[in-house]
Every structure is written in structure tokens, then in C-alpha cells.
Amino acid sequence: MNDNEKYIEEFVKDIPIEAPDQKHRDALKRELLNAFPKHRLKPTIHTSKIWRIIMNKPVKKLAAAAVIIIALVLSINFWETSIPMAAAQVLTEAAEAVSNLHSVYIKAQIRTLPHDNFEYINLDLDFVTNEMWKEFDGTTQGKWRIEKPGRVVVMDGESSLLLIRQNHAAKGGINTGFVGWLKPLLDVNQVLDREVKLAQEQGSELVLTHDTGLDGRAKLLVSVEARAQGDFTNDWLKNKSISASDNLRIYTFDAETKLLETLDVYVHTGQEDVLVFQITEIQYNIEIDPTLFALELPEDVIWYGQPKELADNEKYEQMGPWEVAQAFFEACAKENWDEFLKFWTASAVDQRIKDYLGGLEIISLGEPFKSGRYPGWFVPYEIKLKSGGVKKHNLAVRNDNPAKRYVVDGGI
Amino acid sequence: MTISEVENTSLIKRACSDPDAFAQLYLMHYDNVFRYCVRRLFDGHSAEDVASTVFFKVMHNLSSFDGTVIDFRSWLFRIATNAVNDYLRDTKRRTDVIHRAVTNTRAQSVFVIDCNEELLEKKALLKKALLSLKPKYQTVITLRFFENMKLTEIAACLEKNPSTVRTWLNRATVKLRKKLDAAVGNGGQSL
Numbered sequence: 341m342n343d344n345e346k347y348i349e350e351f352v353k354d355i356p357i358e359a360p361d362q363k364h365r366d367a368l369k370r371e372l373l374n375a376f377p378k379h380r381l382k383p384t385i386h387t388s389k390i391w392r393i394i395m396n397k398p399v400k401k402l403a404a405a406a407v408i409i410i411a412l413v414l415s416i417n418f419w420e421t422s423i424p425m426a427a428a429q430v431l432t433e434a435a436e437a438v439s440n441l442h443s444v445y446i447k448a449q450i451r452t453l454p455h456d457n458f459e460y461i462n463l464d465l466d467f468v469t470n471e472m473w474k475e476f477d478g479t480t481q482g483k484w485r486i487e488k489p490g491r492v493v494v495m496d497g498e499s500s501l502l503l504i505r506q507n508h509a510a511k512g513g514i515n516t517g518f519v520g521w522l523k524p525l526l527d528v529n530q531v532l533d534r535e536v537k538l539a540q541e542q543g544s545e546l547v548l549t550h551d552t553g554l555d556g557r558a559k560l561l562v563s564v565e566a567r568a569q570g571d572f573t574n575d576w577l578k579n580k581s582i583s584a585s586d587n588l589r590i591y592t593f594d595a596e597t598k599l600l601e602t603l604d605v606y607v608h609t610g611q612e613d614v615l616v617f618q619i620t621e622i623q624y625n626i627e628i629d630p631t632l633f634a635l636e637l638p639e640d641v642i643w644y645g646q647p648k649e650l651a652d653n654e655k656y657e658q659m660g661p662w663e664v665a666q667a668f669f670e671a672c673a674k675e676n677w678d679e680f681l682k683f684w685t686a687s688a689v690d691q692r693i694k695d696y697l698g699g700l701e702i703i704s705l706g707e708p709f710k711s712g713r714y715p716g717w718f719v720p721y722e723i724k725l726k727s728g729g730v731k732k733h734n735l736a737v738r739n740d741n742p743a744k745r746y747v748v749d750g751g752i
Numbered sequence: 753m754t755i756s757e758v759e760n761t762s763l764i765k766r767a768c769s770d771p772d773a774f775a776q777l778y779l780m781h782y783d784n785v786f787r788y789c790v791r792r793l794f795d796g797h798s799a800e801d802v803a804s805t806v807f808f809k810v811m812h813n814l815s816s817f818d819g820t821v822i823d824f825r826s827w828l829f830r831i832a833t834n835a836v837n838d839y840l841r842d843t844k845r846r847t848d849v850i851h852r853a854v855t856n857t858r859a860q861s862v863f864v865i866d867c868n869e870e871l872l873e874k875k876a877l878l879k880k881a882l883l884s885l886k887p888k889y890q891t892v893i894t895l896r897f898f899e900n901m902k903l904t905e906i907a908a909c910l911e912k913n914p915s916t917v918r919t920w921l922n923r924a925t926v927k928l929r930k931k932l933d934a935a936v937g938n939g940g941q942s943l
Contacts, residue, residue: 344925345896351932352897355875358796360786368782368804369775372811376771453869464794464876490869615797729936 356466428536430548430560430593435529437598443628444526446472447621448603451614455490455504459520459581463607463614473628474526483633484526486519493518494635501635502644508686509637510644521582528600532591535564542567550595558595563588570712576734577712579607582617584712599624643687647743656682656745661708661717661737664746668735669705669723672697683737683748697752699726715740716749761819768815778807784825785832791898792836792890794879805835826908829895833909837887881931889924896921 341349438444449467452460458470474484477497484495493502493512500512512518524531538544545565553559569583579585585607592602605617650656659667664683671679675698677689706720716738723731736750766773785806789799809831817827882890888910895901895909903921907914 342922342925344929345921347929348893348897348925348932351874352878354871355878356871357787357898358790358799360783361796361800364800364803365779365782365786368800368807369778371804372778372807373771373775375808376774376811453872455869462876464879465872466875 428539428546430562431532431536434593434598434600435532438528441476442625443475444528445623445626446525446619448617448619451616454488457520458486458491458522461581461616463579463609463616470522472522472526473632475628481514485632486522492635494633496633503635503637507638507641508644509641538566560593560595562591571710572712574709574711576718577714588613642690644685646741647685647745647747649743650682653743653745659746661719661746662705664737665705665719665721665735668748669700669702669721672700673702675699685747696725700724718751760824764817764819764824774811781828785828788829788832788894788899789836791894798839802835802839806832809835822908826905829909833891840887877932877935881928881935884931885924885927888920889927892917892920893924893928
């Protein structure tokens with residue numbers, strides 16, 4: 341085995357691969373056995389071949405067209421209308437149907453990382469389970485909790501608390517930005533209203549489809565084609581969140597109750613449509629354990645928060661994104677953690693960060709750029725870590741904070 | 753499940769005309785075929801679709817299987833390789849995607865993986881790098897490093913000379929390493 345083979349063998353070692361699903365295995369077995377006798381009696385011809393044979397001759401083409409038209413007329417339980425008004429009407433009725441809820445529970449799968457932002461998606465990642473609870477208690481925000489394996493946010497009605505497991509936490513107000521676009525999902529009526537508004541203002545395309553579900557009940561499907569929001573002259577942020585992607589959102593409602601049953605979101609890449617979000621369970625008006633709306637924090641918690649004004653704040657306020665990136669990495673290089681904290685939003689520096697960034701060497705810093713709707717800047721960098729590895733990435737910095745100085749917001 | 757060569761040959765013969773024998777053969781190989789497909793496609797649902805295609809092809813072509821020329825596993829992986837490559841060639845899946853959304857059972861995904869973040873990111877890099885290679889290179893990499901096949905076994909699967917497979921494997925590993933190196937050193941964005 342040569343060096344390249346050893347490298348790849350090492351790289352693929354321990355990479356998790358999905359296990360087979362017994363349900364599919366059994367269902368396919370049934371399908372195969374149902375098809376088995378037919379196969380024994382008469383060899384099957386591939387469908388595409390039949391199609392090619394049919395389409396070879398004009399008369400056969402016309403006959404095929406007639407068959408398709410008849411089939412379409414007969415299949416009355418699955419038809420589409422591209423009248424946006426009809427789709428908008430369904431969304432409006434659905435919003436009304438959930439306007440008097442006292443609680444909702446949603447379970448969804450998202451292609452993301454367990455510890456990363458709730459808004460972050462990556463088309464190449466596996467699904468991570470996200471769970472959401474909301475109790476409408478008469479306050480403006482109600483009580484809610486959104487959780488995935490590495491991160492949880494709880495709103496107790498007055499303030500919110502974010503815990504990034506194991507020991508990183510942040511406090512937020514009523515309109516916390518911790519959960520991005522997931523939060524509006526808990527206010528189903530608002531998200532549906534918003535879709536109608538987006539269709540009106542930004543021309544997203546709404547299509548209504550009628551269908552019969554596997555439970556035998558009539559369903560209404562509203563699909564919304566939406567364009568990525570923001571300036572992607574530099575496409576660094578493209579497809580890293582739902583709103584920064586060209587996507588298709590498919591809402592499924594029970595036709596009778598008008599209650600939302602599922603939501604699937606597909607991101608269009610040009611070559612394919614990738615399912616990035618899927619509601620797998622939604623329950624209305626259930627009893628929620630009150631302890632879910634409280635969080636116990638570990639004793640060694642490291643707090644994150646808005647940067648405060650420094651004694652020499654003016655000096656830092658005058659630094660641009662590039663200067664901040666340089667000063668930040670120089671602080672890491674010199675292992676000057678007091679200086680590091682002037683660009684960092686935590687109360688202390690985690691030992692893992694010290695081990696990772698301490699003693700690094702700056703190879704290069706590039707021209708800062710903006711992407712999508714991110715309010716800050718990205719600074720391209722290449723560094724050599726103490727471990728010997730070279731990292732090339734973009735440092736995210738922003739200064740939309742009370743101290744008005746740039747701090748590092750991501751990209752480490 | 754372990755089964756002797758003789759029993760295996762006998763089972764394959766019976767499976768041509770006996771549904772119970774075919775079911776037994778299917779159950780023996782389903783997991784391996786699914787795993788191969790998911791390692792090629794990095795998506796559980798797509799892997800199920802392709803695995804279904806594979807077993808229908810096996811059912812329709814089993815009588816033409818000649819155990820004196822090729823062993824059953826290689827024959828099966830040859831069918832699976834062709835099915836995966838056909839699937840990858842077909843990029844117009846929008847209709848299927850929407851149809852799937854419409855008929856989805858909405859059950860909790862059975863493909864959710866719970867493991868550490870570093871491995872998930874590594875998997876994402878591998879997926880992007882591997883899927884950017886030519887299908888024949890993807891095939892040899894998967895058969896060699898995930899299915900742990902020898903060169904002669906891969907050659908049998910692909911109906912190629914072992915020397916051709918050796919050349920493909922060399923080229924594939926060089927290209928894949930280059931892409932992985934670039935991705936690891938570039939936050940996964942350069943592929």
C-alpha cells in the first residue's frame with residue numbers, strides 16, 4: 341500500500357455510515373416477491389425501452405399522448421394549479437387554524453452540525469435532530485425551547501438562555517437571535533403569514549397541490565419557490581442557511597383541519613435538489629413538562645455576551661476588519677490571552693482554544709469581503725497551527741454592538 | 753450468516769425459480785448492497801432507491817448468472833456499481849424529489865447518525881471530494897477502502913484487468929488525496 345492509499349485508509353477510518361433500515365428491507369422483499377411470479381412467466385422489459393419504442397412512430401406518439409391525457413383526467417386526487425391566490429388562501433386559512441393554540445411540539449431533521457448555529461446548514465452533512473416546544477401563555481413570547489444535541493435555547497417568557505454544550509452559555513432578551521429562522525416555526529400562523537407576505541413583496545412563487553395522504557385523508561400542499569436573500573457577489577455564505585439559498589419549501593396541511601403537518605425544504609444547487617430540512621413530527625395542544633423551560637448550567641460555565649466598552653475602547657473602535665484579524669491572530673501567536681479577549685465575546689478563554697490557537701503563525705491575511713446578509717465582514721486568512729497543520733479559512737468579524745468595535749464572530 | 757460455497761450455489765440455482773430461496777438470498781445480501789450504495793451516494797434515501805433497482809435487476813437476471821466465471825458477490829457488486837453510476841448520471845430528479853416529499857411517511861429518519869462533530873465534518877469533506885471524481889474512480893475507491901476488496905476482486909466486479917484497476921486506483925487516490933488535503937486546509941471550501 342503506497343502513501344496515498346495509507347492516507348485515504350486513515351481518512352475514511354471511523355467515518356460514520358448510515359445503517360440499513362429494516363423497514364425498507366422488509367418492504368422491498370414484499371415488492372420483489374410480488375413481482376417474482378410475473379418475472380418467472382415473462383421476462384420484464386425495462387420501462388424506458390417501451391417508451392423509446394412507443395415514441396419512435398408519430399401514430400404511437402399520439403396514442404401515448406392520449407393515454408397520458410386520460411390518465412391525468414382520471415387521477416383527480418393529484419392535480420396542481422399554479423394560481424397563487426389559491427395557495428395564499430390555504431396559507432391564510434392554515435394561519436387562522438393555529439391562531440388559538442396553547443402549545444406546539446415540532447421535531448425536525450436538519451443537515452447541520454450538532455454544536456453549530458441553529459441557522460447553519462451544510463448540504464453535505466448528515467441530518468441532526470432538532471426539537472422545539474412552545475407554550476403560548478399570554479405573554480408576548482410565550483415559553484419555548486429549541487434543542488439539538490450540542491446546543492439548547494430556552495425562553496422562560498421574559499429572557500432567553502443559550503447553552504452550547506458542555507459549558508458555553510449566553511443570556512439573551514426577548515428578541516434573541518440565538519435560534520435564527522427556527523423560532524418563527526413555533527409561531528406557525530406567523531410563518532404562514534410571512535410566506536404570503538414574501539410572495540407579495542419578493543415574488544416568491546406559490547403553488548397549491550391537492551393530494552391524498554397515506555392516512556387516506558385529503559391534503560393540501562403549498563410549495564414556495566424562494567430565492568436566496570442577500571448579496572452573493574462573494575458566495576461564501578451561499579447555501580449556508582435556508583435564507584441564503586435558492587430553495588423550495590413544501591408545506592403539507594390536512595385539508596379539513598387546515599393544520600400544518602409537515603414542512604420539507606429543498607435547496608437548489610443547480611445540479612440537484614438537496615433536502616436540508618424536514619419536519620418529522622408535529623403535535624398541537626399537548627401538555628408540556630414545565631421543567632423544559634428551565635436550564636441547569638454547569639459550574640464551570642463560560643459566558644458569552646455583547647462586548648463592553650474598554651478603557652481604551654477608542655483605539656479598538658478605529659480598527660477595521662483587517663486590522664482586527666491581524667491583532668487577533670497576533671494575540672494568539674503571542675499567547676496573549678488578555679489581548680485576545682478584546683476581540684472575543686466570552687468571559688474567559690477555553691483551554692481548548694488556547695491549545696488550538698496558541699503559538700500559531702500567520703501565513704497571510706486577505707482582503708476583507710462581505711457576503712449574503714451578514715452584517716459584518718469576512719477576512720480570508722491562512723495560519724500555521726502549533727500542531728503543524730495549516731488552516732485556510734475566513735474570519736467573521738462584526739461591530740454592530742454597543743462598544744462599536746469589531747469582535748470575532750466565527751470562522752475559527 | 754455463513755454459508756458454504758456448495759450451499760450458496762444451490763441457493764442461487766433455486767432462487768431462479770423459487771421465491772422463498774430468492775427471499776433468502778436477498779436477505780443475505782441486502783445489508784451489504786445498501787451499505788455499498790450509501791457509501792457511494794452518501795444519502796440513505798437514494799441508497800434505498802438504488803438498492804431496490806439492484807435487487808430487481810438481480811431477480812430479472814439471476815438465471816444468467818454463471819458461477820464458474822464470476823463469484824456471486826462480485827456479480828452483485830457489478831450490478832450495484834452500474835446502478836449507482838446510472839443514478840449519479842441522472843441529474844434531473846426534481847420531479848422525484850417533489851414526489852418523495854409528497855408521499856413521504858414523515859417517520860423519523862432512520863438514517864440519523866449520532867457521533868462526534870469532527871467525524872461528521874470529515875464525512876462531509878469526503879462526500880464532496882469523492883463525488884467530484886469520475887464515477888470509475890469513485891467506484892474503485894469505495895470498493896477498495898470501504899468494501900476492503902482486493903484488486904482481483906475489484907477487477908472481477910468491473911470486468912477489467914487487475915492492471916487497469918491498479919492504474920485507476922493510483923490515479924483515484926492521488927486525486928482524492930489532493931482534494932482532501934485542499935479541503936482540510938481550506939475549511940472545506942476549495943473542492
